[in-house]
Amino acid sequence: MQYGQPFLGCLPTFPPVTKVTGMDTLLPVASGGAAGPLTADELRELYSLMVAVRHLDTSAIAWQRQGIIPGYAPELGQEAAQVGSGYAVDTTRDFVFPTYREMGVARTMGVDMVAYMSTHKATWHGGLYNPLESRLAPIQAVVAGSVLHAVGWAHGQTLAAGSDATTDGGLGVALTYFGDGASSQGDVHEAMNFAAVMKAPVVFFVQNNGWAISVPTERQVAGGSVAARAAGYGMPALQIDGDDVVAVVEATRRAFAHARAGNGPVLIEAMTYRRGPHSTADDPGRYRSLDEERDGAGADPLERLRQRLLADGIADEAFFAEALAAAKAEEEQIRTGIQALGSRPGTEMFDLVFQETTPALQAQAANWREESEHV
Ligand SMILES: Cc1ncc(C[n+]2csc(CCOP(=O)(O)OP(=O)(O)O)c2C)c(N)n1
Ligand SMILES: [Mg+2]
Secondary structure (H helix, E strand, C coil), X not given: CCCCHHHHHHCCCCCCCCCCCCCECCCCCCCCCCCCCCCHHHHHHHHHHHHHHHHHHHHHHHHHHCCCCCCCCCCCCCHHHHHHHHCCCCCCCCEEECCCCCHXXXXXXCCCHHHHHCCCCCCCCCCCCCHHHHCECCCCCCCCHHHHHHHHHHHHHHHHHCCCCCHHHCCCCEEEEEECCHHHCHHHHHHHHHHHHHCCCEEEEEEECCEEXXXXXXXXXXXXXXHHHHHHHXXXXXXXXXXXXXXXXXXXXXXXXXXXXXXXXXXXXXXXXXXXXXXXXXCHHHCCCHHHHHHHHCCCHHHHHHHHHHHCCCCCHHHXXXXXXXXXXXXXXXXXXXXXXXXXXXXHHHHCCCCCCCHHHHHHHHHHHHHHHCC
16 A cells, blocks of 8 residues: 555645745845855856766665665755855865765765665765764754754854854855755744744755655645745745756855845745656655656756756766766776775664763663673
8 A cells, every 4th residue: 555545535736846946035145145146167067067977876776676775765856956055065064964875965965875775785874974073964864853953053143143143154055955844844833933033044945846755746745835824934035947957056045145144934935856766775766657757857957057057058078978977987986996895893883873872772782782782
């Protein structure tokens, strides 16, 4: 039985999710925000990043089929949303709180991808990269969990800044990712309400990819729009075409400038489409047809950027070929690194939970040692 199936008969029919650029209640961009148009160099860099992410993402599915990794959550079709939003982060002062599907954000932020992929090899839970150095929190599999952590970190930025949020060029901003499905979790309500009341510098970035595993957005987002909910929290919102990388960078930069200046949180709803399965364990053929996939997905975000660069005369076929060759070389190097990863000491799962351990955790660790190491 499909997830959610028993309720289908009771639900009204909603129009399909549409990709829009309109709904914009954001205040004017704060002074000092990087609001200028993207340069030709930046556009070419965005293309190279998107090709690298596309190639690594599709390769990771092949790795799973070949037995190199046990599982992976692909992001095919979401490259513009991820690369564009990650591109707006200032890794010297911001902090990013991902879900399990933000490989493109990690790659854009310059995180070591062997360390990132270690989670998918089940070598380590949350990634072997250093969150403090990379400014990327551990990969989060609990739906909506990252949203709460982001608000806590952001409130800490407000407290640390004291009365003057504009000192040192403004506040560090938390960028948190979640999905359309996660938006129906109570945690998201609490996080948004708290952030808005406390004016915490958070950018809530929801990738509305049309699906929460097998449940389409229209069957679980009442009202049809996550962005529309921001008004209820007194928070500005942007609903954007998440498959247009330029629109994503501009919206995210704008939201960052707003939050950095001490004006409080912003919600961005990037409308996109999950073109592949939910994970390598999922078979979308059980809940949607190929025709529905084709209609829902629209134009490929990578091809859209390619066409734009060609039309503007800022990239040519040689550049595209070079970007693909670099992506292939990078994937090979990451795959080699992943294959070389050994297992980690089992005690780490107890040692690294809290800064100061608890009696309950100590008891669990002792039980584990007894069972697994026979001590
Ligand atoms: C608290 C919690 N509930 C349920 C799950 C099982 N689960 C994993 S992913 C998922 C769907 C999430 O959909 P969405 O938020 O739209 O993100 P997407 O997978 O589309 O990126 C569910 C229900 C979980 N991991 N955590
Ligand atoms: Mg989703």
